[in-house]
Amino acid sequence: MTPQQNDLLCRVEGDAPMGKVMRRHWMPVCMSEEVAERDGPPRRARLLGEDMVVFRDTEGRVGVLDEQCPHRRASLVFGRNEECGLRCLYHGWKFDVNGQAVDMSSEPVDAKLRESMRTRAYPAREAGGFVWAWMGDPENPAPFDPPVWTKAPDDKIAIVKIHAACNWAQVLEGSIDSAHSSSLHSSNMPTATDVSGSTATDSQWLRPSADKSPRLQVERTPYGFRYAAIRTPIADADKQDYVRTTLFAAPFTVMIPPTDRYRLIQMLVPIDDVNCMFYWIAWHETKGISTEAWRQFCDATPGIDIDPITFRKYRNAENDYQQDRAAMKAGDFTGIKGIPTQDMAMWESMGPIADRSHDKLGSSDRAIFEFRKIMLAQAKGTGSEAPEKGWRNADLFTFEGMVSHSDDWREVSPPT
Template identity: 35%
Template sequence: MTTATEGRELTEVGPGTVMGELMRQYWIPAAQSSELARDGAPVRLMLLGEKLIAFRDSAGRVGVMDHRCPHRCASLFLGRNEEGGIRCIYHGWKFDVAGNCVDMASVPPHQDFKHKVKAKAYPAVERAGVVWVYMGSSAKAPPLPAFEILDVPDDEVSVTFIQRECNYLQAIEGEIDTSHFGFLHAGHVDPDDVPEDDPVHHTITNRAPEYHITDAAWGTQYAAYRAAGPDSTYWRFANFLFPFWSQAPNGEFGSHVHARAWVPLDDGHTMFCFLRWKPGISALTQPQPAFKDGRPIGGTGRSNKFLPNTTDWLGRWRLVANASNDWGIDRAAQQSNAIYSGIDGIHLQDQAITESMGPVTDHAWEHLAPSDQMITRTRRRLLMAARALRDKGVMPPGAEDAEVFRGARSGYFVSDDKSSWQEIYARQLAEAVHPSPTPLRAAE
């Protein structure tokens, strides 16, 4: 059971909070590179409870800074992005991407003091089609995480952003809970309709997997297992990676190179950032099997429909189906068991469940089961790391040694190997397809 104090420590991410300070030790995916046009309009960003703007200057460099002009606090979102910087429209003061004041147009030259004024700006880099921001206080930014997906050329990476109206922890915990798959996504599928060689077969025939759980160098890991005949086991390995990343087992382990971030915008809103290697074999690259009466896993929906982006602080990458329309639930489809949940689409089903808990769920209402061990282990791992940073200055996993993330991979496979589960994982990882690492690992 999570106490009220622990719940606050885990879920509150604003400046000065225990978890907020932990997250500031890492690079944070903030926006898609395509959202920022050279000399184009600034974009409002909300990250860790801070109101920021992002813009791309005349040279193509990205700036991310507090939206308030340090002169009189007018919003730089209204500013003119021109000639290498953002100019406040109130008095014409101009700032470059590093926050340096480069022009005080309203001040006589002999009274100019621009060298003493600096906007609050954060370092920003681009990789894999994403703008990454470092919001920590260290003079030297940490390296980018050594995810395999950041090793591949940008044109081989698929990037998806989707906003979710709930706390980041609820979203992560939905990711690392594999036992819901056989119900929420596949409750309408009859095991007799699934071919034995289909990977989904084992999750349908046995909807109550058993687990191995452990702390890992990068965070936590689970191995869900089910019998796959008399001599084989169906494995689903997945990971939580500090501070808010997950790797889901929704692809073949040998080539499923991806990373999924659940970035806290504020305590009640999260941005899902999904980076996937296009050549990898996953649920998104394989034809969707249709079972009895043409009903596929998760329903017929394979894509997400978005509302137009707005300039609001929380106006980016919102789904058309949301709490205001009950996520498009079809009660007739639910009642007839055409779609178990009545909600069409795997991602949307997950989104509806975690958003239905409210912006920040009250953990005192929970009655956790043995199948929730990955959730409890991850909560404790996060909490202990945040407290160690606060109380002893101990840096959290991966903040300094980003290479620990390179050992993380997720996915499914069937094996007749009778070794320990850790040995099976290590052997599968060694035999997997690995994109060649690039020399650009540091946040240059």
């Protein structure tokens, strides 16, 4: 890639073409649990370089507004959330979830300004544990379709949220890279001889293969692509392959291979040009994992591993992710706690925006090639203007398990 292509892929702020691509999709602003309380504390959010404030009003409605009060630009995050509106502390101007001024304490009661005053309000929806916002044309929001994990009951949906101090694209490229898990996460995903597929315990995912160089096969789809990482299994290698399939749904969603207990989806959401929010959803219609257990498994519990307000990591670049070299000598591959933090140590070490012009890609990077081609075409306007959101289609799924040499991975049945 050239530096110009790299900028086109990565930058999302202002009039950047990739930002315009993102604005054709509903975007997750925050988790619903962050604004669970009616008249509770407002929360900051930032997407595509725009600062927002999110709050739940007295009647339970969620509002997503421009963070700065339109009067004198003070932050509404410090405001009073009361009586169906958010009141700025500076002069008492108050706005409802639709952005309409409902009180302007510093203005005469008959001032015409009271009738017309509004602040920017982003159309908002709630589904699947998230607050979603529409950042495109406010007069023409796309229809909102609930994400696929809303098929599961609320208590079968668990979410991990972590700030990544780097560009969204290098985070997403990590999510679609099946080969790295056999090395970087080898202590968390060890080889086991007594399993036939990814088997989740409270602390590990056991795998039936020690193959570190998967063979990749990619298939284009209307929503992006899916691919199979094909590995040699420990058992019956002459008859079968161990196959893990991954889906990329443009522009920022990845469905990764499941375990025997839950399905897995990641959303890699651009905060701005050089920051990203990482969401990892574990869900299942009947089995699943609790939110507390999921966050413990990922070493991503708010207040213990990450800041409960900003979701920035306590193990970060400034303290070398608290890497434990003694643990490495004792057998731990990375010496870094938690699968997400192991990933972020790699992603963030590339710099705020990785210089892809220096990449030396190999055969295991086929999904990376495909992602870059699709998203550059989107940014240039030469790709589909509104790709299907295939991850919301119940007929599409990820798979992991054994596939006979005589069978095609594209034709395996959906998991139960």
